Amino acid sequence: xxxxxxxxxxFRMHTLATDGAARAGVLHTAHGPLQTPAFMAVATAGTVxxxxxxxxxxxxCQCVLGNTYHLMLRPGGDRIAKQGGLRRFMNxxxxxxxxxxxxxIMSLAAIREIDRDGVTFQSHIDGxxxxxxxxxxxxxxxKFDSTITxxxxxxxxxxxxxxxxxxxxxxxxxxxxxSKQAFRPRPGYALFGIVQGGIHADLRLRSVSMLKxxxxxxxxxxxxxxxxxxxxxxxxxxxTVPNLPHGAPRYLMGVGTPDDILSAVERGIDMFDCVIxxxxxxxxRAYTTAGVHNLRNARFADDPAPLDPACDCTACxxxxxxxxxxxxxxxxxxxxxxxxxHNLTFYQSLMRGIRSSIMLGQFITHSAQLRASWAxxxxxx
Amino acid sequence: xxxxxxxxxxFRMHTLATDGAARAGVLHTAHGPLQTPAFMAVATAGTVxxxxxxxxxxxxCQCVLGNTYHLMLRPGGDRIAKQGGLRRFMNxxxxxxxxxxxxxIMSLAAIREIDRDGVTFQSHIDGxxxxxxxxxxxxxxxKFDSTITxxxxxxxxxxxxxxxxxxxxxxxxxxxxxSKQAFRPRPGYALFGIVQGGIHADLRLRSVSMLKxxxxxxxxxxxxxxxxxxxxxxxxxxxTVPNLPHGAPRYLMGVGTPDDILSAVERGIDMFDCVIxxxxxxxxRAYTTAGVHNLRNARFADDPAPLDPACDCTACxxxxxxxxxxxxxxxxxxxxxxxxxHNLTFYQSLMRGIRSSIMLGQFITHSAQLRASWAxxxxxx
Numbered sequence: 111x112x113x114x115x116x117x118x119x120x121f122r123m124h125t126l127a128t129d130g131a132a133r134a135g136v137l138h139t140a141h142g143p144l145q146t147p148a149f150m151a152v153a154t155a156g157t158v159x160x161x162x163x164x165x166x167x168x169x170x171c172q173c174v175l176g177n178t179y180h181l182m183l184r185p186g187g188d189r190i191a192k193q194g195g196l197r198r199f200m201n202x203x204x205x206x207x208x209x210x211x212x213x214x215i216m217s218l219a220a221i222r223e224i225d226r227d228g229v230t231f232q233s234h235i236d237g238x239x240x241x242x243x244x245x246x247x248x249x250x251x252x253k254f255d256s257t258i259t260x261x262x263x264x265x266x267x268x269x270x271x272x273x274x275x276x277x278x279x280x281x282x283x284x285x286x287x288x289s290k291q292a293f294r295p296r297p298g299y300a301l302f303g304i305v306q307g308g309i310h311a312d313l314r315l316r317s318v319s320m321l322k323x324x325x326x327x328x329x330x331x332x333x334x335x336x337x338x339x340x341x342x343x344x345x346x347x348x349x350t351v352p353n354l355p356h357g358a359p360r361y362l363m364g365v366g367t368p369d370d371i372l373s374a375v376e377r378g379i380d381m382f383d384c385v386i387x388x389x390x391x392x393x394x395r396a397y398t399t400a401g402v403h404n405l406r407n408a409r410f411a412d413d414p415a416p417l418d419p420a421c422d423c424t425a426c427x428x429x430x431x432x433x434x435x436x437x438x439x440x441x442x443x444x445x446x447x448x449x450x451x452h453n454l455t456f457y458q459s460l461m462r463g464i465r466s467s468i469m470l471g472q473f474i475t476h477s478a479q480l481r482a483s484w485a486x487x488x489x490x491x
Numbered sequence: 492x493x494x495x496x497x498x499x500x501x502f503r504m505h506t507l508a509t510d511g512a513a514r515a516g517v518l519h520t521a522h523g524p525l526q527t528p529a530f531m532a533v534a535t536a537g538t539v540x541x542x543x544x545x546x547x548x549x550x551x552c553q554c555v556l557g558n559t560y561h562l563m564l565r566p567g568g569d570r571i572a573k574q575g576g577l578r579r580f581m582n583x584x585x586x587x588x589x590x591x592x593x594x595x596i597m598s599l600a601a602i603r604e605i606d607r608d609g610v611t612f613q614s615h616i617d618g619x620x621x622x623x624x625x626x627x628x629x630x631x632x633x634k635f636d637s638t639i640t641x642x643x644x645x646x647x648x649x650x651x652x653x654x655x656x657x658x659x660x661x662x663x664x665x666x667x668x669x670s671k672q673a674f675r676p677r678p679g680y681a682l683f684g685i686v687q688g689g690i691h692a693d694l695r696l697r698s699v700s701m702l703k704x705x706x707x708x709x710x711x712x713x714x715x716x717x718x719x720x721x722x723x724x725x726x727x728x729x730x731t732v733p734n735l736p737h738g739a740p741r742y743l744m745g746v747g748t749p750d751d752i753l754s755a756v757e758r759g760i761d762m763f764d765c766v767i768x769x770x771x772x773x774x775x776r777a778y779t780t781a782g783v784h785n786l787r788n789a790r791f792a793d794d795p796a797p798l799d800p801a802c803d804c805t806a807c808x809x810x811x812x813x814x815x816x817x818x819x820x821x822x823x824x825x826x827x828x829x830x831x832x833h834n835l836t837f838y839q840s841l842m843r844g845i846r847s848s849i850m851l852g853q854f855i856t857h858s859a860q861l862r863a864s865w866a867x868x869x870x871x872x
Contacts, residue, residue: 156817160824162805185792185817192793193813201809411566412573424543428582432574436537436566443541443824 121300121327123359123380127469131351131378134468137359140298141197141205141257143172146359146380147464149371149457150175150207152388155184156200159388160443160450163201169423169451170458172204173257175383178250179211179218182240183233187253195255205257207383209363210247210289210304212282213265213332224264226284244288252294260330261289263304268336275308282306282332283320290324300327302361308333309342311349318353328359331379335364340373347377354378368397368460368484372477375464387457391450394438398456401487403431405449410435423455424448502681502708504740504761508850512732512759515849518740521679522578522586522638524553527740527761528845530752530838531556531588533769536565537581540769541824541831544582550804550832551839553585554638556764559631560592560599563621564614568634576636586638588764590744591628591670591685593663594646594713605645607665625669633675641711642670644685649717656689663687663713664701671705681708683742689714690723692730699734710735711742712760721751728758735759749778749841749865753858756845768838772831775819779837782868784812786830791816804836805829 123146125135137144151158151166153174158166166174176196181187193199197206212229215222219231228243247262262285266278286303293301303326307313321329331350334343347362354360361381362374371382387397394405398418403410405417413431421427425434425448437445460480467476504527506516518525532539532547534555539547547555557577562568574580578587593610596603600612609624623631628643643666647659667684674682684707688694702710712731715724728743735741742762743755752763768778775786779799784791786798794812802808806815806829818826841861848857 155821155823156814157821157823157825160828162825162828163809164805184821185813189793189813189817193795193811199811199814199817201814412570414574424545428544430574430580432566432570433537433580433582436570436580440536440538440565442536442538443827444538444543446824447541447543447828 119298121298123328123357127471129468129471129473130376132375132464132468132473133378133380134465135380137205137380138298139205139257139300140296142203144205144381145172145461145465147371147375147461147468148173148381149461150381150383151454152383152385153200153202153206155180156190156196158450158454160392160446161388161454165424165451166454167203169454170462171454174200174202174204174206176206176208176254176256177211177214178208178242178247178254178260179214181208181254182211182242182250183235183238187250191253191255195253197255197257206254207258208251208254208256208260210251210260210262211242212263213364215242216265216267224281226281228262228285229264244285245292248289248292248294257298258300258302258328259293260302261286261304261326263306263332265336266306266308266333268308268333268338270308272308272310272313275310276313279306279308279313279317283317286321286326287324290326302326302328302330302359304330304332304363305350305354306333309338309346311346314346314350315353318350322355326358328361328381329354330361330363332363334362335366335370335384340370343370344373344377347374347379351378368457369481371460372464372480375468376473376477387453388450391453392446394445394449396434396449397453399483401484405431405434405445406438407435417452418456421452421455421459423452425452500679502679504709504738508852510849510852510854511757513756513845513849513854514759514761515846516761518586518761519679520586520638520681521677523584525586525762526553526842526846528752528756528842528849529554529762530842531762531764532835533764533766534581534583534587536561537571537577539831539835541773541827542769542835546805546832547835548584550835551843552835555581555583555585555587557581557587557589557635557637558592558595559589559623559628559635559641560595562589562635563592563623563631564616564619568631572634572636576634578636578638587635588639589632589635589637589641591632591641591643592623593644594745596623597646597648605662607662609643609666610645625666626673629670629673629675638679639681639683639709640674641683642667642685642707644687644713646717647687647689647714649689649714649719651689653689653691653694656691657694660687660689660694660698664698667702667707668705671707683707683709683711683740685711685713685744686731686735687714690719690727692727695727695731696734699731703736707739709740709742709762711744713744715743716745716747716751716765721754724751725754725758728755728760732759749838750862752841753845753861756849757854757858768834769831772834773827775826775830777815777830778834780864782865786812786815786826787819788816798833799837802833802836802840804833806833
């Protein structure tokens with residue numbers, strides 16, 4: 111029997127509790143819910159590196175993040191569209207978010223020329239020439255069938271003079287407007303604007319105001335975690351976040367360490383993504399309730415203990431630190447596989463703890479306890 | 492409540508059915524049963540490359556194979572003993588077999604000097620000097636707590652003159668005797684002798700006779716699949732296998748392709764191991780019911796079909812050929828992970844089919860059908 115297609119959910123942020131500026135809730139999307147504050151695993155090229163989609167799900171991850179720059183070059187928007195979109199292509203059942211590629215063009219493309227209407231660049235893979243404009247960027251993310259589409263932005267270099275930062279921000283706002291005009295709205299899908307302006311409070315405020323006047327389903331804060339340091343990042347959040355619309359999700363792009371996440375949630379951020387847990391997992395660095403361990407360290411060679419006794423991931427429940435150490439020393443693929451699995455589980459467990467503590471009105475106490483336990487472990491070693 | 496330890500099973504081959512020279516049965520061991528004919532996945536350094544232990548189990552694999560040469564160098568016998576043996580170290584619940592390292596010393600060690608009592612060699616990892624004698628080889632495999640221990644042997648180079656092959660075989664037989672003397676018998680554990688003698692029928696027969704007079708729990712056939720070609724390998728099996736004891740398992744080391752396996756089962760072989768399915772999985776080669784596919788081939792770029800519609804592995808049930816193609820083009824770790832999973836599932840499915848057909852007395856027909864379908868697919872492409 112064929113069932114009628116389920117009506118797509120409205121894209122909607124449902125706040126369940128607040129604790130100071132911190133908020134806990136659920137983002138309803140066409141492809142299922144996302145509990146916030148949320149950490150999205152990075153799946154740049156349509157795979158969370160070294161993880162099956164099923165393994166990513168077991169970590170508690172509800173939304174993954176693809177990248178328009180990488181995916182437009184390989185396998186290409188049409189190829190993904192033919193396979194039914196990125197979710198079907200990579201077998202991800204929940205919502206996905208795709209970044210617009212602005213950041214990667216700046217950091218990866220061999221040659222790029224920016225003009226008022228977009229950017230022309232050479233692929234870092236084969237040198238082929240491509241063009242990304244707000245309109246083509248929206249079209250690509252439509253082909254990916256992305257649940258959450260990001261506007262095309264120019265990632266401002268850091269450091270930048272106020273004048274350069276202003277020009278760059280204004281270009282991004284123009285592109286945000288053009289992105290909105292080109293975006294094809296569908297029930298349960300969303301378009302997010304991206305606040306720019308470097309570490310300049312006045313520019314950030316103007317950017318917020320311009321984005322609000324265009325109107326988006328969610329607001330991202332871009333151009334941070336690019337070398338400005340945590341203090342400058344938090345100052346920027348302090349001036350930016352209070353001016354963002356209350357009813358829409360707020361996404362801090364590319365951030366960060368567990369400590370960064372606590373600090374940003376405290377300031378009202380709902381969504382995060384970062385390569386730290388996956389990249390660290392491939393380089394033997396483990397995030398645990400007792401701080402960061404480097405599994406290549408000789409002190410683990412004979413250690414029969416689980417990596418993190420508090421963790422219920424496959425690495426921690428079925429193997430010893432000695433085995434993980436051996437895998438990294440022997441350069442076995444299973445090392446990165448198990449440690450990525452663990453780190454993503456640690457991050458999702460961190461987010462679960464954050465959400466619970468906000469519901470209980472104990473976020474600040476919970477944050478302080480986590481930080482104290484991480485610091486104590488650093489000292490103990 | 493503490494239960495008394497379960498009595499270790501006697502190591503015993505139970506033949507359920509024969510069909511010509513082919514046999515189907517169960518090998519009972521201290522660490523559980525192994526249905527034969529069996530294919531053992533290769534876990535050289537204590538991990539089946541790119542697979543979690545749990546994933547290996549889901550393929551239907553019941554016994555994995557570690558390597559004494561690799562494991563003695565890294566992490567070392569004492570380290571593995573401290574972690575409770577190789578099974579516990581790598582979290583493998585079933586039986587394990589460890590190869591003695593003779594083959595790897597010949598193919599990997601930088602410098603080696605063979606004398607009557609053993610071999611001295613330099614590690615290919617750090618140049619450190621080591622010595623392996625029949626006694627230390629048994630001691631190491633005891634530290635690994637290997638369910639099935641292999642005698643130390645010298646892998647005869649191919650090609651070799653009859654005289655060289657004879658000297659090498661006689662050295663191996665001397666080491667087999669010394670291995671038997673040094674082996675510590677335990678209920679449910681086994682020591683296998685290894686028949687040598689190159690492609691020389693008279694040498695193989697003498698080797699069999701010498702091993703039988705020493706007496707082993709199982710008999711391996713070594714020194715094949717080293718460049719002699721399938722025809723010479725099968726001729727060697729034809730003269731060797733009929734002279735091996737009927738009641739003991741027969742293991743053809745390092746073999747082989749699906750076609751090799753069919754040919755060897757037909758001649759009475761019970762056990763196999765080979766790097767083909769895992770190595771092929773890392774290099775984009777897929778074994779399927781329709782022959783071998785190279786997933787990097789451009790013809791798969793837009794192919795929405797599952798890799799092998801007849802297969803129930805994770806790669807085939809959750810992804811398209813187009814996605815697997817993309818993963819290999821983008822050099823993503825998930826490509827080798829999924830394809831190794833598939834290839835091992837294919838091999839285990841092959842063995843299940845072989846066992847069933849022997850039980851039904853239809854092995855020859857079944858073999859012919861498999862070969863015809865593989866050949867038809869080759870022609871069709």
